[in-house]
Amino acid sequence: MPQDQISTPLTKDQAYALVDAVMERDDLALTASAHENEDTGEWFFEATCDSPPDIKAFEALAQTVLGGDVNFAINPIAEDTDWVSRSLEGLKPVLAGGFYVYGGHESTPPPAGVIPIHIDAAQAFGTGHHETTTGCLEAIQRVLKRKRPMRPIDVGTGTGILAIAVAKRRKIPVIASDIDPLAVRITRENARLNGVGHLIVEVDAAGLDHTTIQGNAPYDLIIANILAGPLVTLSPGIGRIAEKGAAIILSGLLNTQAQRVIAAYNRQGMVLKDRIVRKDWTTLVLEKA
Structure with missing residues (x-):
């Protein structure tokens, strides 16, 4: 269109x-x-x-x-x-949360002690360079230091970068859903490229009503890096599919929008545990009480 x-x-x-x-x-x-x-x-x-x-x-x-x-x-x-391809021109690899995100144009090997994630230019959001993505990678590292989730889901997965990060760190299956069929296909390709194709379950879904999403609930780790408006709209559904004690990582929101999102999730029984601010963007870590 x-x-x-x-x-x-x-x-x-x-x-x-x-x-x-x-x-x-x-x-x-x-x-x-x-x-x-x-x-x-x-x-x-x-x-x-x-x-x-x-x-x-x-x-x-x-x-x-x-x-x-x-x-x-x-x-x-x-x-x-192809806005993503254009944005990647000349961009260097990103190191965030112990993950090293790089494109195929990068000739330098990943440094020791990091988890490499290879994401090539694609027509989907999530190359690792935006503050919302690096904030989520940092949040994933913080959550996994204190929790060992077994049933994670990445809502609005884009290129699949966050689902791939969890799969590579935890070596467990991760559901990765997106409303855009192109993003779902790109996620599948990136998962294979990163050696976790057998762990990523791609779902083409608008919202959380898909049978695969509902059939695998409740989740103990939920990631949604989308926008403030959709995050607020999804808050009741995320509250329903989150088990008690689940970690919920939310991003894609400006600093000025954070309180509105926090309030929406508070109403669904989720409380703020951590906040990561990168320039004008905020990543929230909440927990289902």
Whole structure:
């Protein structure tokens, strides 16, 4: 499906406020972010939308949130653009949580004492370079230092990187689900590439109602690196499939969105145990009471 990127320059606080407001809704954007131009120091709001974007709705929301008129620029995204491949160009391997994530373009062998994870460029989220992914890898290491989960699930697996990390560290089967069939196929390929194809159970599922997910519940480790809105929506379902004492790792949320997510999971009987902040992004570790 054709997609467009819309953007506008704002102050840092304005950009983050608009991101929060957009991500509260399910009808405006696929994703939204705030970022700083390192050369000029100028901040921008950006959102990726199905084409054509509802500019009038964006303008109305900006008027409500920011109290003034905002003009958005629209940039069509070529349908054959592989954003992950482009983002990997020139990127170095990532070391996080004792895991070493690298691409096929890397010629230097992994250092000693780490768990290597080979993730090549693919049309799915999760190459290891984003703060949400490194935060989750760090959270996995912290959880596995004090727990020995036997029934883990990775919801919204993307490239499968987090499911692969758990499988390589624990050497146990991991359910890896995603709403996108392409992500499921890429996860299968990456699992084989990393020698854990026999341990990763890929599931093409929207939400948690799939028979494989329900049939293997309850889970003692649940990982979901998606977005704040879907995390809140999934909180009752995650509460139902989590066994008592289960560790729940949540990411994909901005620092400003963390309290909203914590509150939603508190209502389902899950309490905050740890928090990892990397730049503007937060990873939460909760436990089913």
